[in-house]
Amino acid sequence: MSGSFNKEQYHVLVIGGSAGSFPSVSRILEHLPNDYRLPVVMCLHRLRDKREGFKEALEIKSKMPVCEPNDKDLILPAHVYIAPANYHLLIETPHFFALATTELVQYSRPSIDVLFESAADALKSNVLAVLLSGANRDGALGMKRIHVKGGYTVVQDPATCSMNTMPQAALDLTPVDRILDLDRIIEFLIDLH
Amino acid sequence: MFNLPSEYDIEIELDDLNKLTDAVLTKYGYDFGNYAMSSFKRRIIMVLKKHGIKTVELLIQKILHDSQFFEQFILDITVNTTELFRDPSFFRYLREKIIPVLNTRPEFNIWHAACSSGEEVISMSILLHEEGLLSRAKVYATDINHAVLKRAAEARYPLRNLELFKQNYELTMPKGKLEDYYIVKDNEIYFDPALVSHVKFKHHDLAVDHHFFKFDFIFCRNVLIYFNQDLQNRVFELLHNSLFLGGFLALGAKESMVWCRISDKFEVVNEIEKVYKKIKL
Structure with missing residues (x-):
């Protein structure tokens, strides 16, 4: 753990995961308080043609409101944002989102790389990223970019994941700040508050 | 290299x-x-x-x-990812709620703004054909890209898209079979030329060009997401000027008029399908 860790540095929490990480994400949201200091922006791989159901399922456990942002919507603290079906979600400026229907990235739309890379570009070292389990390599390049720009990177311990391709791909590509199992990730995120 | x-x-x-x-x-x-x-x-x-x-x-x-x-x-x-009947529930909504309105007019004008390779044009033509209104529609389809306009006019698409096209079409409460509208040749889908023969394909850049006609219905879906708010405002004014009073504007599923300067000149007709109506000059 870095001695210089200063939680005030971080203005946004981005989380990436594949469809299989839904229970993990649900547990994370269950534990974060309704006045959480950060906006929580998530890209989870999902079916392109299922527009409804996903947000509603996360809302069951989340204490914060869960939204699928429209284009150019504001990024607010204590809100959970999930990338809509069949769109890439990007952080356009520190204050608002943009959406795109561009090509699949890593076979995915929404893609974690697209969200993470845009977050690194818009918010530089103010990004804190968590990459959960998954079965493809999406997110690795995004984690690398966040690391290069001085943001903080947390990867779910591949040894504790049912599908470890995604966290392992990130670890193979870039140094990260922490490798934690899900319970430690939740503790870490609560401490950020 | x-x-x-x-x-x-x-x-x-x-x-x-x-x-x-x-x-x-x-x-x-x-x-x-x-x-x-x-x-x-x-x-x-x-x-x-x-x-x-x-x-x-x-x-x-x-x-x-x-x-x-x-x-x-x-x-x-330029972003040219689109689908036939992208967001099938939107087209189902057009079939059920908007077509009956257009049906009250002896003729009507439709604009596909930034039509890309034309899948939406074909989709609407199929819909109008099935509802018996195709001959009354005057249709413009515009884009900034000459190459995609040419492709759109040819109504020709890679065969690998067919499965997705069919899945989408089946969800629009179709009155026919998609096979009725195309043939497959050399790994490509060729739609019936009658579906685009009435369409004027024209070069138009939403960022710099002006309105050129008045319309009853404008499609501008998943275009504004690529623009910043200044340009979005410009385009909303251009679209507003291009609509008859009572005319409809359709945006993409995750686009919104909330931030737009002239949002009070439109009313929301359907919040989910993002259909708006011009209510003020």
């Missing part, structure tokens, strides 16, 4: 992008200066990688001195 690894990092600063958009505007009259930077930057990085160009400065030189390359550049950076 340079042989670059797929995941090398290219640093592009805002300043580089501004120089690029200035050069393109001065030389060719296309204005990308008000595009949403996050996605525009990704497109530029993609272009650099694709053509093995190392810096934006070198890209600018190539664009300025090679107008054929510029045509390719326009094709590369």
Whole structure:
């Protein structure tokens, strides 16, 4: 753990995961308080043609409101944002989102790389990223970019994941700040508050 | 060509992008200066990688001195991912609620703004045909990209898209079979030319051009997401000026008029399907 860790540095929490990480994400949201200091922006791989159901399922456990942002919507603290079906979600400026229907990235739309890379570009070292389990390599390049720009990177311990391709791909590509199992990730995120 | 690894990092600063958009505007009259930077930057990085160009400065030189390359550049950076009946519930909504309104008019005008390769044009033509209104529709389809306009007019698509097209069509409460509208030849789907023979395909740039006709229905779906709010406001005014009073505007599923300066001149007809109606001049 870095001695210089200063939680005030971080203005946004981005989380990436594949469809299989839904229970993990649900547990994370269950534990974060309704006045959480950060906006929580998530890209989870999902079916392109299922527009409804996903947000509603996360809302069951989340204490914060869960939204699928429209284009150019504001990024607010204590809100959970999930990338809509069949769109890439990007952080356009520190204050608002943009959406795109561009090509699949890593076979995915929404893609974690697209969200993470845009977050690194818009918010530089103010990004804190968590990459959960998954079965493809999406997110690795995004984690690398966040690391290069001085943001903080947390990867779910591949040894504790049912599908470890995604966290392992990130670890193979870039140094990260922490490798934690899900319970430690939740503790870490609560401490950020 | 340079042989670059797929995941090398290219640093592009805002300043580089501004120089690029200035050069393109001065030389060719296309204005990308008000595009949403996050996605525009990704497109530029993609272009650099694709053509093995190392810096934006070198890209600018190539664009300025090679107008054929510029045509390719326009094709590369504009987003041409679309589907037949993209968002089937939207087309089902048109079939159930909007078609009956259009049916009360002896003729009506439709504009597909930024139509790309034309899948939405075909979708609407099929819908109008099945509802018996096709002969009363005057249709314009416009884009900034000459190459995709040509493709749209040919109504020709890669065969690999067929499964998705069929799935979408089946969800629109169809009155026919998709097979009735196309043939397959040489790994491509050729739609019936009658579905586009009434359509005027025309070059039009929402960022710089003005309104050219009045419409009863305008499609502008998943276009505004690529623009910043200044340009979105310009385009909303252009679309407003292009609509008859009582005319409809359809946006993409995750686009919104909330931030738009003239949102009070429209009413929301359907919040989910993003259909708006012009209620004030």
